[in-house]
Amino acid sequence: MKRFMTRAGGERVTAKVPPLLELRDVHKSFAAVHALRGVSLELHAGEVHGLAGENGAGKSTVVRVIGGEHRPDAGAVLVDGTPAGFAGPRDAQRHGIAVIHQEPSQFPDLTVAENVFMGRQPLRSFRRIDRAGMHARAAQLFESLGVPIEPGRVTRGLSIADQQIIEIGKALSADARIIVMDEPTAALSTVEAQRLFLVAKRLAEGGAALLFISHRLEEMYEICHRVTVLRDGSLVTTSPMADIDRDALVRSMVGRSVEQLYPSQDTATGDEALAVAGLTRAGVFADVSFSVRRGEIVGLAGLVGSGRSEVARAIFGVDPLDAGQVLVGGKRLPPGDPRAAIRAGVAMVPEDRREQGLILDLSIERNATLPRLRAVSRWGLVSRSKERALAATWADRLGVKRRRLADPVATLSGGNQQKVVLGKWLATEPDVLIVDEPTRGIDIGAKVEVHALLAELAAAGIAVLMISSELPEVLGMADRVLVMHEGRLTAELSKAEATEETVLRAATGGAA
Template identity: 70%
Template sequence: MSPLLQLRDVSKSFQAVRALRGVSLSLHAGEVHALVGENGAGKSTVVRIIGGEHRPDAGEVLLDGEPVRFSSPRDARQHGVAVIHQEPVQFPDLSVAENIFMGRQPLGRFGRIDRAVMRAEVARLFERLGVRLDPDRPARGLSIADQQLVEIAKALSLRARVLVMDEPTAALSSVEVERLFAVVRALCEEGAAVLFGSHRLDEVFSLCQRLTVMRDGTWVSTDPVADLSVDQVVRRMVGRDVSTLFPKQDVEPGDVVLEVDGLTRDGVFSDIAFSVRAGEIVGLAGLVGAGRSEVVRAVFGIDRYDAGEVRVAGKRLVAGSPSAAVAAGIALVPEDRRQQGLVMEMSIERNATLTRLKPLSRLGLLGGGRERRSAREWTKRLQVKYGRLADAVGTLSGGNQQKVVLAKWLATGPRVLIVDEPTRGIDIGTKAEVHRLLSRLAADGVAVVMVSSELPEVLGMADRVLVMHEGRITAELSRDEATEETVMFAATGQKEAAA
């Protein structure tokens, strides 16, 4: 059977950077095709070429066997190609329904937008996805998971023949992932071709029929998933063995550095109490919506709370003041690196030094040389791959963007490091680097709080695990006590696992 969509010997460069070198790929109707590789392997460039955002410098794209040159994402959509990007971009002041139908709103009498039809169609899409979202609510304030679900609903509304999904499950709970997979399988049964990009290899092996590996902008291999093992895929992705994904060092914890006592925000979380010692990694686990991100935002002072207190080294922290938190030695690497962790239009250099502008200044003037040396030092320490420090940070891959956020905060010399979904949407090789960095920081005496939706990450890296359910801590487990079963029982509000 001939491919529905095909890339043939496609190459693409951005100035001096060769993003793709002679890549070929075919998507067949009724098939889910996995695209995997490290950050910077060229996967996102492939996605953007298929979606009409970039044009290839060489090679061609074929649809139904005929060459096509998409002039824009709109042109690609009109040809039946829809893309769900890893980082959703939405209009925050418009409703969820308006975001889904932006540029193609249904019209009623006198050419006016028929909002009733639009809302009803969105409600139908959400029902299909098993999502409880109000079509009329503004997009502003949506969680990353909800933003992703809005993008998925938008793609489904296009009734596309080719659906490209770039890390669609990175912020979803296991229940939401299963619902999405059911929809994807149904679309394939209807004759759609799906390209599925994910760093979660368990999902790839569960959903996909064929798998293509890319490395350094080149095609490495394409094989039936049934013929591959996880180890084989990882070796092809990184070009080496990843000896251990969770290189946790054993450290004897020191004195208590961070104390959270009775923290409460009405309707969000209640009576949160825990402590973290120097050299300790405490994992905060739970399902999406359990309140984990809201707790760490309150600890850092971004969100105010109604009761309780936060203490650093025994001293009470001023509530609702991130500057007070930074002065006390707390650093927060947020869940949404694009919206909350970086200024995408600014340079890599400026992003890496934003937290240290005052120390790098003399008489109120920022010295370019001092800023550049600091940025170069920290990007080198974290092995950030970039062209020039002057390049916009938005030109980096997701994994390298995450390293810049980490560099920005590590440069402050924190006593407490809070990382919210530190490896969301980054590849296996970079995950291992981030885990190694967190372990080394703990060994150096930093108190680490890690929020993660990936259970293997929590179990592999945490000395203690705090489990949240509906805004409350339902369990505190030692490293030996924490298993997938005990964590999931507590995360779903159960008292204990069945014997």
């Protein structure tokens, strides 16, 4: 980055302004694992810089090196052009660095202002906390961000989006100039993500340097000025976003073309496997009717809050119904009975794998076989050998990268956790598979594998109902697209009819 200067006499020269932060040829190893191999990165004032790569590419290690948690084995970290060997996270903070993680860490029973100034409360005489001044300063910070958050309200109950804004306020209150946002939108709705983007742009315009990490490539193109791509701990490329198209970005991340992200499928559809008629739940959704045939992937699209997930949960029997019926293979399912749905050949991969799909403290093998306990039990006792054999079959088939099946499922990456959830339901040999946000929070390489698996299942004759907030995923994978708005189906589109424009129009209440 250059800055123009003028000498006496009016001669104009240029002087290079050093980046606010620079990683220069950084190496980091953990035992025999080389996490970073000569990674270089520059963060400039006024810039949002994207960091892309699969899980295991080295992104988290870069974040920890910048945040002072890890010290490089070789190479250097420079702040304002000067080497800065961070002794720890506090030292990094003193250099103006703040890391905002995917899941904010706050004290839920303290106020917003108390969380913002925790450990740095302004004091009055006799070392008493200046609460009025603290609240006024917090209000000033949120006003500068353009976000109305009441400093005096208790943090408990605030949305993840608001909690992240509080983390940004905390960073600004500590005079942070270098802000790392690690997967900040993973748990946010589209509207919440857009608000976060406005805040990020405002921070950059104010002279901060931002490092933005996301698995959602469309977000990179919306907010980032440049992008650095890592693969297997090595630097692949750094490029202005305007100079690298989506296909080139995907290839640099995973070595595959973008066409492979959504595998082509030419599957003949069979009989009607799932039919829902007049599904209604007061205040949530009303008069929802559609069907899914064997060998077909039907996408269920709509904005967050449109009722998509609630319809899926009602079909599976998790949530109650006020009216309507669900038929599987022509036979009516009793409402509100997930066990009956499983017996009828319905499986459901829920939206939140960590809260609803897995028991994180249990082993991989125990999680993978929970829906098939009868198949791995004898006289009411679980056979460890049968449990391990069934889990190994699906773990190998889905390519779950793990050390031991006996390890807690929490030790796996997000993509591998998702494979365990898919595997445990595929082990029930379903005729109908409902997948809610199948690739949320997983890297581009894992997305390729999950998409290929869904296409393979459809080709094998399984009826797939797929819910996704990622419009490119819906358009790329679905044979038909159903669109919901405020609890009602507003459109049914063939693959040829489904475009970003037609789906978004229907999702916002317009005619498709």
